[in-house]
Amino acid sequence: ADRQQPILNDECSHPAYTVHIVATSPLVIYISDFLTNAEREHLLEVTKGTFSNSAVADSSGAQGLQQTRTSKSTSVAPDSVVDCIVSRALSFQSPSLHPSHVEPLQLVAYSQNQSYHFHTDWFTNPSLASPSHGGNRISSFFVYVDVAPGTTGGGTNFPVLNAPHGEEWCKTVDCDAQWEDGLTFRPVSGNAIFWMNMVDEGGEMVGDERTLHAGLPVTSGSKVGMNIWTREGSLGSEYRGV
Numbered sequence: 001a002d003r004q005q006p007i008l009n010d011e012c013s014h015p016a017y018t019v020h021i022v023a024t025s026p027l028v029i030y031i032s033d034f035l036t037n038a039e040r041e042h043l044l045e046v047t048k049g050t051f052s053n054s055a056v057a058d059s060s061g062a063q064g065l066q067q068t069r070t071s072k073s074t075s076v077a078p079d080s081v082v083d084c085i086v087s088r089a090l091s092f093q094s095p096s097l098h099p100s101h102v103e104p105l106q107l108v109a110y111s112q113n114q115s116y117h118f119h120t121d122w123f124t125n126p127s128l129a130s131p132s133h134g135g136n137r138i139s140s141f142f143v144y145v146d147v148a149p150g151t152t153g154g155g156t157n158f159p160v161l162n163a164p165h166g167e168e169w170c171k172t173v174d175c176d177a178q179w180e181d182g183l184t185f186r187p188v189s190g191n192a193i194f195w196m197n198m199v200d201e202g203g204e205m206v207g208d209e210r211t212l213h214a215g216l217p218v219t220s221g222s223k224v225g226m227n228i229w230t231r232e233g234s235l236g237s238e239y240r241g242v
């Protein structure tokens with residue numbers, strides 16, 4: 001009777017998330033309710049006090065601090081809840097995708113006036129996409145883990161992509177944005193954006209320039225997001241922290 005009760009079930013049950021295709025080239029999919037509230041709280045709890053200034057890889061491949069990314073980041077250590085989220089992200093993509101293709105999950109926290117300038121998640125520097133790195137980042141999930149009530153700004157903007165038409169999109173897409181600014185997702189807790197970073201060019205997979213995106217400045221409130229990056233191949237164990 002005095003046995004400690006697990007906070008969450010270890011069975012890894014998945015929420016009934018819903019998906020909508022936003023674009024087919026590049027493939028962009030919007031996912032509602034990708035995380036449960038219990039998972040969101042768990043991620044915040046296990047990373048509390050571990051955030052430090054976000055790094056960016058420069059053209060030489062070196063990781064450094066830059067004004068283009070003013071948020072704070074942390075890696076999430078694997079546990080049963082985290083592994084369950086990873087398995088969800090894997091099976092979303094393919095039933096045959098091996099967990100070794102996924103990078104350690106990263107949380108990124110923005111407070112007022114913080115942002116992440118335009119970038120691609122795939123690396124332009126081949127040294128960061130070598131076979132031991134599992135090649136390049138084939139896909140990205142950006143998950144809104146926690147958006148404070150009343151937060152303004154903090155959308156995720158794809159300047160080269162077109163916003164889908166229709167009133168029904170306006171909860172998830174910023175319908176007030178200028179057409180020429182491209183596609184901007186509103187930050188909504190628990191929801192996620194999935195996209196493919198690479199495209200087949202004559203039989204070779206290359207980074208897709210159209211996946212350029214930014215984390216727009218949070219103008220008030222705060223936002224915590226999570227990156228789930230999948231590599232083309234198996235990531236060496238030294239990069240998976242195991």
Ligand SMILES: O=C(O)CCC(=O)C(=O)O
Pocket residue numbers: 108116121142154155156157213214215216225227
């Ligand atoms: O904050 C966002 O909306 C996007 C963040 C992002 O693109 C990243 O962390 O790679």
Ligand SMILES: [Fe+2]
Pocket residue numbers: 119120121213
């Ligand atoms: Fe990104």
